Amino acid sequence: MTIRRLVLALDDRLGVAPILRKALRKAFPDNWSFMFGEIALYCFLALLATGIYLGFFFDASTAPATYRGSDIALRGAPMSAAFASVVRLSLDTRAGLLLRQIHHWAALVFLAAIALHMCRIFFTGAFRRPRELNWVIGMTLLVLAMAAGFTGYSLPDDLLSGTGLRIAYSVLLSVPVVGGYLAFLFFGGAFPTTEAISRLLFTHVVILPALIAGAIGVHLAIIWRQKHTQFRGPGRTEGNVIGSPLWPNYAIKSIGLGLATAAILAGLGGFFQINPIWLYGPYHPWDVSAPAQPDWYIGWLEGALRLGPRWTIDLLHHTIPSPFFPGVVLPCVFFALLYLWPFLERWVTHDGEAHQLLDHPSDAPVRTAIGGAVLTFAIVLTLAGSDDVQANIFSIPVQGMVAAYRWLLVILPIAVGLLSYQFAREIRARRNQLPAPAPRVAISRTESGGFKDEPESLPSNRR
Amino acid sequence: MNYAALALLLGMLAIYAWLVRRYSARRERPLPRGHAVAFVAMLFALYAALEPPLEPLADTSFLYHMAQHMLLIYVVAPLFLLSAPVMVLLGSVGIARARSIGGLLSSPLWRFLTFPVFAWLFFTVVMWGAHFSPLYELSLTNPIVHLFEHALFLGSAILFWQAIIHIGPVAWPMNFPLRIVYVFIAMPQSAFLGLALYQSKYLLYPHYLKTQGSAARALTDQQSGGALMWIVGGLLLFAVFMLVAAMWGRHERRLGEQFDAQLAAGSRALAIVGVACLLTGFGAGQARAATPPTEGEELFAVHCSSCHGANLEGSANGPYLRNVSRMKVEFYLTTGRMPASVPGIQNTRGSPRFTPSQIDALVGFVMSRSQGSNAVVAVDGTGNLQRGRTLFIANCSACHGATGKGGAVGYGRLAPNLDSATNVQVAQAIRIGPGIMPVFDPKTLDDAQVSDIVRFVEVLRANRPQAGGFAFDNVGAVAEGMVAWVLGLGLIVIVARVIGTNA
Numbered sequence: 001m002t003i004r005r006l007v008l009a010l011d012d013r014l015g016v017a018p019i020l021r022k023a024l025r026k027a028f029p030d031n032w033s034f035m036f037g038e039i040a041l042y043c044f045l046a047l048l049a050t051g052i053y054l055g056f057f058f059d060a061s062t063a064p065a066t067y068r069g070s071d072i073a074l075r076g077a078p079m080s081a082a083f084a085s086v087v088r089l090s091l092d093t094r095a096g097l098l099l100r101q102i103h104h105w106a107a108l109v110f111l112a113a114i115a116l117h118m119c120r121i122f123f124t125g126a127f128r129r130p131r132e133l134n135w136v137i138g139m140t141l142l143v144l145a146m147a148a149g150f151t152g153y154s155l156p157d158d159l160l161s162g163t164g165l166r167i168a169y170s171v172l173l174s175v176p177v178v179g180g181y182l183a184f185l186f187f188g189g190a191f192p193t194t195e196a197i198s199r200l201l202f203t204h205v206v207i208l209p210a211l212i213a214g215a216i217g218v219h220l221a222i223i224w225r226q227k228h229t230q231f232r233g234p235g236r237t238e239g240n241v242i243g244s245p246l247w248p249n250y251a252i253k254s255i256g257l258g259l260a261t262a263a264i265l266a267g268l269g270g271f272f273q274i275n276p277i278w279l280y281g282p283y284h285p286w287d288v289s290a291p292a293q294p295d296w297y298i299g300w301l302e303g304a305l306r307l308g309p310r311w312t313i314d315l316l317h318h319t320i321p322s323p324f325f326p327g328v329v330l331p332c333v334f335f336a337l338l339y340l341w342p343f344l345e346r347w348v349t350h351d352g353e354a355h356q357l358l359d360h361p362s363d364a365p366v367r368t369a370i371g372g373a374v375l376t377f378a379i380v381l382t383l384a385g386s387d388d389v390q391a392n393i394f395s396i397p398v399q400g401m402v403a404a405y406r407w408l409l410v411i412l413p414i415a416v417g418l419l420s421y422q423f424a425r426e427i428r429a430r431r432n433q434l435p436a437p438a439p440r441v442a443i444s445r446t447e448s449g450g451f452k453d454e455p456e457s458l459p460s461n462r463r
Numbered sequence: 464m465n466y467a468a469l470a471l472l473l474g475m476l477a478i479y480a481w482l483v484r485r486y487s488a489r490r491e492r493p494l495p496r497g498h499a500v501a502f503v504a505m506l507f508a509l510y511a512a513l514e515p516p517l518e519p520l521a522d523t524s525f526l527y528h529m530a531q532h533m534l535l536i537y538v539v540a541p542l543f544l545l546s547a548p549v550m551v552l553l554g555s556v557g558i559a560r561a562r563s564i565g566g567l568l569s570s571p572l573w574r575f576l577t578f579p580v581f582a583w584l585f586f587t588v589v590m591w592g593a594h595f596s597p598l599y600e601l602s603l604t605n606p607i608v609h610l611f612e613h614a615l616f617l618g619s620a621i622l623f624w625q626a627i628i629h630i631g632p633v634a635w636p637m638n639f640p641l642r643i644v645y646v647f648i649a650m651p652q653s654a655f656l657g658l659a660l661y662q663s664k665y666l667l668y669p670h671y672l673k674t675q676g677s678a679a680r681a682l683t684d685q686q687s688g689g690a691l692m693w694i695v696g697g698l699l700l701f702a703v704f705m706l707v708a709a710m711w712g713r714h715e716r717r718l719g720e721q722f723d724a725q726l727a728a729g730s731r732a733l734a735i736v737g738v739a740c741l742l743t744g745f746g747a748g749q750a751r752a753a754t755p756p757t758e759g760e761e762l763f764a765v766h767c768s769s770c771h772g773a774n775l776e777g778s779a780n781g782p783y784l785r786n787v788s789r790m791k792v793e794f795y796l797t798t799g800r801m802p803a804s805v806p807g808i809q810n811t812r813g814s815p816r817f818t819p820s821q822i823d824a825l826v827g828f829v830m831s832r833s834q835g836s837n838a839v840v841a842v843d844g845t846g847n848l849q850r851g852r853t854l855f856i857a858n859c860s861a862c863h864g865a866t867g868k869g870g871a872v873g874y875g876r877l878a879p880n881l882d883s884a885t886n887v888q889v890a891q892a893i894r895i896g897p898g899i900m901p902v903f904d905p906k907t908l909d910d911a912q913v914s915d916i917v918r919f920v921e922v923l924r925a926n927r928p929q930a931g932g933f934a935f936d937n938v939g940a941v942a943e944g945m946v947a948w949v950l951g952l953g954l955i956v957i958v959a960r961v962i963g964t965n966a
Contacts, residue, residue, distance in 0.1 A: 031964065032960045032962075034963075039955050090931075097931050101931055101932075159865055264951060268947075276866075276934065287860065288861050290862060290872075291871070388870060389871075394571060395571055395572075396875070397563060398874075441678045451678070451686075453678060
């Protein structure tokens with residue numbers, strides 16, 4: 001009733017009824033795998049909501065602080081105001097730890113949902129003309145989300161995140177010629193700097209959320225304008241869209257999914273500990289803890305640094321240190337390949353047609369094989385990023401694991417690529433072949449327990 | 464004749480021969496000939512199983528296929544183990560490599576795989592699963608699956624037999640009665656599987672309908688294969704059963720002979736000492752050798768002397784102990800790190816093998832012969848928690864982790880989890896530096912600082928606030944990432960699948 005009155009009042013003043021009616025009846029193709037992007041969207045909303053609360057308690061300062069909270073072991077330890085404020089938020093603020101944990105879990109699931117969504121888009125060929133632009137915006141969202149995750153992870157100034165920040169600083173330094181300037185530009189001096197935390201905070205709570213929100217807006221507007229893709233099916237052509245209307249069918253489903261996402265994130269935050277910084281303690285450049293890992297979405301970069309070759313090149317009086325290749329070159333090549341994929345594929349296949357119907361992964365064996373190989377490459381790097389933890393759990397020497405992962409990094413993507421190519425081709429070939437029915441014959445048992453054919457029931461004698 | 468297969472077998476023979484040569488050179492004594500004979504016999508059996516005339520027959524007949532599999536399981540696998548591959552490998556490489564191989568052999572994964580209960584169950588599951596699942600039929604049409612099936616049979620059979628064939632280092636040594644039980648319960652398992660195949664009224668593998676020509680012939684063939692497993696397999700296992708029983712008898716007889724020999728030698732030594740005393744006229748005070756040994760001496764002789772030497776002089780397998788400190792002896796014995804199961808591999812924490820009074824006796828005996836320091840650590844619980852945390856992070860967390868859960872420190876060495884260390888053991892470890900841990904002497908950390916660290920580790924173990932819910936034993940970001948994917952995104956995707964459609 002209220003909604004009706006509100007809509008009537010709006011229509012009276014703005015004349016939006018025709019537009020709204022058209023918008024609410026817009027058809028959305030229905031497939032559960034089309035909702036992965038929405039999961040990411042709802043995680044982003046959860047991040048905004050919890051992040052606002054955390055912002056009230058965070059002190060972005062590296063000034064020395066005295067901690068007097070409930071963790072006795074930390075009292076009197078030299079620490080920054082930033083770290084002290086996060087420990088206070090975690091252990092002595094009502095609902096502080098719950099919301100911090102929901103925030104962190106939401107960040108991990110946000111990135112996971114983006115990765116899954118990207119795989120869905122890639123393997124079904126949804127990025128093809130006319131949707132290359134939205135692929136590029138989606139890739140940008142991935143990069144922005146990774147940046148937001150890393151800056152947020154670095155804010156508490158604890159032992160673990162400080163180590164991560166130092167690695168990032170060193171990777172920046174490794175860029176030839178401009179590395180030193182870049183590092184100074186971002187950190188405002190030689191590590192550790194007093195500016196780092198306040199710059200990270202501004203990036204994390206203003207710049208990145210604004211960019212992400214803007215990019216999401218454009219992403220959705222383009223989907224609205226171009227209409228959603230659909231799988232092949234009865235009645236579906238390149239020229240139509242068959243699905244449920246936005247209101248009430250699709251909207252109710254989507255709202256349900258949003259509420260479920262919020263519930264599951266809250267459940268994770270309430271029941272599972274994440275990043276217990278008070279156990280790690282404040283960061284000092286001379287302290288270190290092992291094993292140390294970044295959040296999962298940075299794991300592949302960590303793995304690349306661990307597996308990277310020991311090349312140090314002197315070129316025209318400039319040293320190119322070894323972290324440059326795995327730390328800078330590899331991610332740049334990786335992201336360039338992903339950004340340019342729609343254009344590369346069009347260039348190779350000469351397929352400039354506009355596509356509204358999605359592929360089954362087996363429709364494009366080469367694309368599926370390359371996607372599988374690149375995904376495997378990233379997974380092996382991620383696993384290599386936690387080789388010390390695996391060494392500890394399985395009692396295997398770390399050196400052996402590094403050697404094994406270097407081999408696997410080459411062999412596994414090729415093997416997965418070849419296998420998925422073969423599987424895709426076989427599935428495509430078999431799609432319309434029905435299996436032959438199994439032959440049925442009658443035989444009788446002799447008195448001595450042997451078997452005898454019934455001549456009249458042999459297949460050739462049957463009708 | 465398949466030259467590729469022949470070349471492969473000859474290659475295996477060449478590698479084995481090369482390893483045996485290195486083994487003999489390093490150990491300065493030849494390998495017992497039986498192992499090499501077993502290896503050559505294994506190669507012949509392997510060739511017989513996988514090459515003509517059996518192989519083409521196995522493609523068309525279940526009976527011959529069964530014969531092939533039984534060759535792999537009951538002949539090739541045990542012969543392989545009898546050729547002592549692990550022992551030859553360990554003996555033919557340098558100490559560093561032997562250590563890394565030994566690390567693999569004592570890894571939790573390997574210990575799990577070779578655990579007799581698992582090995583038995585795995586073998587049984589493979590046997591039944593392979594025959595009553597699409598795997599068998601698939602293996603008849605796809606050579607790669609066939610290869611996989613053979614590898615699975617051979618691998619599970621090797622796991623099965625390694626539980627009772629003990630040559631070289633064994634993770635789970637079983638005594639003879641247990642080995643007899645192990646084989647005994649395998650007999651009905653194998654017989655029932657054979658019987659089930661023999662009794663089946665259905666053609667289990669339609670492939671043979673084509674190769675045998677008629678359904679009746681195919682069923683007869685299937686029946687014969689089942690009978691082969693039931694009767695021949697049963698007889699083979701029964702033979703192994705009798706063999707193990709016979710070996711038990713021989714083992715007991717040898718033990719008895721050894722005991723007799725020791726008794727004889729002991730009485731001879733006593734007699735010599737007695738004669739010497741008589742001849743030299745020494746009094747009772749000089750005849751100490753004849754008095755019964757103390758408990759510590761006896762324990763040392765039984766459990767320690769084989770590596771550390773009867774007079775603490777050490778050997779290739781264990782260090783010289785004449786200058787060992789009291790803290791070191793106490794630490795290694797109370798943490799169960801000594802006696803070591805395999806020399807040369809990092810000793811990990813376990814439950815102590817001796818009672819506290821036995822440990823006291825051993826420490827007393829060792830210290831009576833050692834010139835090392837008799838100092839003990841004083842742990843009074845007065846340490847300062849905050850100072851302890853700072854010292855721990857500065858000195859210990861690089862290896863043991865800020866949460867004290869331990870970590871890998873390279874070359875297969877692990878900094879252990881501190882959860883089960885007692886206060887005294889923590890203090891002792893700081894002072895003596897067990898394994899590759901550095902020694903922190905009083906110039907580096909004074910007694911007050913040690914008790915600060917001990918206090919912090921005590922709180923770390925028990926009283927640190929574990930707020931925020933289930934903590935995954937503080938593994939950190941790796942566990943968090945998995946939970947985010949499986950419990951977080953996984954559950955949400957299930958919701959999406961339930962409310963969404965598959966159109």
